[in-house]
Amino acid sequence: xxxxxxxxxxxxxxxxxxxxxxxxxxxxxxxxxxxxxxxxxxxxxxxxxxxxxxxxxxxxxxxxxxxxxxxxxxxxxxxxxxxxxxxxxxxxxxxxxxxxxxxxxxxxxxxxxxxxxxxxxxxxxxxxxxxxxxxxxxxxxxxxxxxxxxxxxxxxxxxxxxxxxxxxxxxxxxxxxxxxxxxxxxxxxxxxxxxxxxxxxxxxxxxxxxxxxxxxxxxxxxxxxxxxxxxxxxxxxxxxxxxxxxxxxxxxxxxxxxxxxxxxxxxxxxxxxxxxxxxxxxxxxxxxxxxxxxxxxxxxxxxxxxxxxxxxxxxxxxxxxxxxxxxxxxxxxxxxxxxxxxxxxxxxxxxxxxxxxxxxxxxxxxxxxxxxxxxxxxxxxxxxxxxxxxxxxxxxxxxxxxxxxxxxxxxxxxxxxxxxxxxxxxxxxxxxxxxxxxxxxxxxxxxxxxxxxxxxxxxxxxxxxxxxxxxxxxxxxxxxxxxxxxxxxxxxxxxxxxxxxxxxxxxxxxxxxxxxxxxxxxxxxxxxxxxxxxxxxxxxxxxxxxxxxxxxxxxxxxxxxxxxxxxxxxxxxxxxxxxxxxxxxxxxxxxxxxxxxxxxxxxxxxxxxxxxxxxxxxxxxxxxxxxxxxxxxxxxxxxxxxxxxxxxxxxxxxxxxxxxxxxxxxxxxxxxxxxxxxxxxxxxxxxxxxxxxxxxxxxxxxxxxxxxxxxxxxxxxxxxxxxxxxxx
Ligand code: NAD
Numbered sequence: 001x002x003x004x005x006x007x008x009x010x011x012x013x014x015x016x017x018x019x020x021x022x023x024x025x026x027x028x029x030x031x032x033x034x035x036x037x038x039x040x041x042x043x044x045x046x047x048x049x050x051x052x053x054x055x056x057x058x059x060x061x062x063x064x065x066x067x068x069x070x071x072x073x074x075x076x077x078x079x080x081x082x083x084x085x086x087x088x089x090x091x092x093x094x095x096x097x098x099x100x101x102x103x104x105x106x107x108x109x110x111x112x113x114x115x116x117x118x119x120x121x122x123x124x125x126x127x128x129x130x131x132x133x134x135x136x137x138x139x140x141x142x143x144x145x146x147x148x149x150x151x152x153x154x155x156x157x158x159x160x161x162x163x164x165x166x167x168x169x170x171x172x173x174x175x176x177x178x179x180x181x182x183x184x185x186x187x188x189x190x191x192x193x194x195x196x197x198x199x200x201x202x203x204x205x206x207x208x209x210x211x212x213x214x215x216x217x218x219x220x221x222x223x224x225x226x227x228x229x230x231x232x233x234x235x236x237x238x239x240x241x242x243x244x245x246x247x248x249x250x251x252x253x254x255x256x257x258x259x260x261x262x263x264x265x266x267x268x269x270x271x272x273x274x275x276x277x278x279x280x281x282x283x284x285x286x287x288x289x290x291x292x293x294x295x296x297x298x299x300x301x302x303x304x305x306x307x308x309x310x311x312x313x314x315x316x317x318x319x320x321x322x323x324x325x326x327x328x329x330x331x332x333x334x335x336x337x338x339x340x341x342x343x344x345x346x347x348x349x350x351x352x353x354x355x356x357x358x359x360x361x362x363x364x365x366x367x368x369x370x371x372x373x374x375x376x377x378x379x380x381x382x383x384x385x386x387x388x389x390x391x392x393x394x395x396x397x398x399x400x401x402x403x404x405x406x407x408x409x410x411x412x413x414x415x416x417x418x419x420x421x422x423x424x425x426x427x428x429x430x431x432x433x434x435x436x437x438x439x440x441x442x443x444x445x446x447x448x449x450x451x452x453x454x455x456x457x458x459x460x461x462x463x464x465x466x467x468x469x470x471x472x473x474x475x476x477x478x479x480x481x482x483x484x485x486x487x488x489x490x491x492x493x494x495x496x497x498x499x500x501x502x503x504x505x506x507x508x509x510x511x512x513x514x515x516x517x518x519x520x521x522x523x524x525x526x527x528x529x530x531x532x533x534x535x536x537x538x539x540x541x542x543x544x545x546x547x548x549x550x551x552x553x554x555x556x557x558x559x560x561x562x563x564x565x566x567x568x569x570x571x572x573x574x575x576x577x578x579x580x581x582x583x584x585x586x587x588x589x590x591x592x593x594x595x596x597x598x599x600x601x602x603x604x605x606x607x608x609x610x611x612x613x614x615x616x617x618x619x620x621x622x623x624x625x626x627x628x629x630x631x632x633x634x635x636x637x638x639x640x641x642x643x644x645x646x647x648x649x650x651x652x653x654x655x656x657x658x659x660x661x662x663x664x665x666x667x668x669x670x671x672x673x674x675x676x677x678x679x680x681x682x683x684x685x686x687x688x689x690x691x692x693x694x695x696x697x698x699x700x701x702x703x704x705x706x707x708x709x710x711x712x713x714x715x716x717x718x719x720x721x722x723x724x725x726x727x728x
Pocket of ligand 1: 327348407
């Protein structure tokens with residue numbers, strides 16, 4: 001009895017292999033899929049009455065690709081498996097598709113839905129590929145995005161269809177291709193209206209039906225040549241590799257492995273070429289980079305998107321209308337993002353002109369989209385009409401949630417909370433977009449602290465995927481659930497954290513910036529600091545980040561801390577550096593053209609040479625690795641502290657938040673994945689070394705020492721149990 005691949009044979013001897021899992025809403029490709037496809041292929045090959053076969057899907061999505069959850073579990077399970085056995089396991093789908101391709105009967109792939117990843121690899125192994133003309137269909141091989149390569153023949157079939165040069169972007173970027181684009185490139189044979197899909201597949205079998213792939217025919221040549229004998233390919237390999245390493249600093253093994261597959265595999269016979277691909281796939285599969293990327297960017301992010309922290313038993317809220325107070329950069333971004341998704345927004349600022357300016361942010365963006373042909377005027381008008389700029393709080397009388405995004409000022413935010421409570425329905429949520437002010441304190445300003453929560457969006461709101469949801473001490477489960485509903489409706493990824501100074505993301509990026517600025521004060525070359533950050537895989541260097549956010553912001557924050565601490569305040573070297581730059585020298589960062597960099601009118605910038613006058617350079621500079629270690633370990637320690645203090649509820653939140661929110665290197669999978677990969681005992685030893693050399697900021701929290709002692713990891717079989725979410 002089949003559960004995954006259902007075979008039927010018609011009167012013309014055409015077999016349909018219908019991919020339609022009865023045990024899963026998605027057509028995932030796992031062991032069961034392979035077992036049933038194997039049986040079906042044997043039937044097609046062995047039954048003389050069958051002339052050819054059509055593979056198609058019984059679901060709207062053709063195939064969901066390999067089950068990454070399975071793959072992650074197997075990576076854990078197979079750690080001690082002999083290499084030869086791992087290689088065999090990893091090559092099993094590839095070998096099966098090769099048996100299908102050489103079964104002696106013509107096989108057509110009739111693609112009727114999205115077929116990214118494994119779905120595209122099935123299609124490529126078929127002799128004829130016909131795709132329905134449907135806007136939702138995408139083909140492509142996105143494996144590189146999780147540190148892998150398409151290991152079921154994808155690299156070898158693409159290169160044989162389109163040549164080395166054209167296949168590089170498909171494989172190295174993993175872009176999703178429309179049917180038209182795939183046709184134009186030569187990856188598929190035909191695009192037809194949906195209703196003609198099966199008829200075209202049948203026609204091809206009956207009228208043409210060639211059961212031999214071009215690469216299995218005598219005299220086949222890869223378009224444009226392959227291997228060392230093709231000079232253009234050799235040149236392209238050198239340049240591509242240099243370009244990739246210039247971008248990824250040797251941190252990403254997958255692009256290099258893909259280039260190796262193209263170079264080494266393209267001129268070999270197909271069976272040998274598939275072995276080359278399987279070898280590189282296995283190397284990537286054994287590498288912690290793919291494991292960490294799959295876990296954080298796919299599994300953990302997927303769970304976050306499913307609102308894993310949403311308390312049960314609270315009815316789902318679908319918002320028709322929300323309020324936003326403060327129509328500056330962040331408020332305007334929230335308004336724009338919501339209006340685009342069909343939500344009405346009451347946009348309040350202190351005067352009508354400021355509120356209108358917030359709305360103008362949306363019109364500017366929509367005009368750009370219209371100019372690029374991505375949006376029609378009519379649609380843009382509908383979106384704009386959803387934003388209602390005003391100064392009248394009474395317009396909020398029927399909204400269920402308000403995002404507050406006024407200046408980062410406690411007194412002002414407290415005042416807004418009181419104003420909101422006066423007009424909002426009793427149960428309405430007040431969500432502050434503060435970057436660092438304690439939510440518990442903001443909540444106490446009003447009468448209903450249980451309704452107050454933090455929704456920390458990132459800039460630019462419409463592009464940044466993360467929202468950090470911060471629970472104050474009194475935030476209720478209902479409030480958390482309803483705030484998460486808005487994040488879900490905005491199609492953003494939430495992480496949920498408890499209140500604490502800088503929550504998680506702000507303190508986490510702060511640790512990196514602080515450590516980097518400390519290095520400046522010690523006389524480490526600013527260029528070395530910036531470059532080491534990029535080489536570690538951090539997208540934006542710490543001095544650039546400081547200038548972009550504004551040194552004045554750091555200055556005002558420092559002054560506030562000084563005021564709060566009173567006589568007990570101890571100025572750190574970083575505090576003194578910022579005080580000098582802003583207070584004495586008026587260097588506010590990019591906004592006034594002067595910060596760690598000098599900004600020219602044409603937008604170019606160069607490091608400010610004057611810094612060395614106040615902070616003379618060390619005669620012997622540290623190594624790049626030492627600078628990288630200080631940046632990354634300052635964040636590891638901070639993440640561990642956030643977990644120990646109960647700010648973080650789950651390592652998954654820390655890992656997802658660090659990459660999606662503040663640019664922690666994706667290849668490391670986040671601070672907790674990084675610590676697990678290194679081994680907690682080794683992390684503790686390195687922290688102790690750094691603490692002895694550079695200061696207490698590296699002292700590991702007791703949690704890490706305890707975990708090291710017990711041989712625990714954050715994620716593994718001996719995973720620590722994080723403190724439970726108190727509100728759930
Ligand atoms: P902004 O200066 O661009 O906007 C603040 C807006 O608040 C202005 O339009 C101002 O007129 C308005 N405002 C001031 N007083 C008001 C009042 N009494 N009533 C109504 N509106 C009033 O600031 P922003 O960058 O949008 O930041 C807003 C909040 O978001 C801050 O708490 C900030 O810390 C936080 N935040 C900012 C970023 C960022 O990258 N800019 C990122 C995350 C969080």
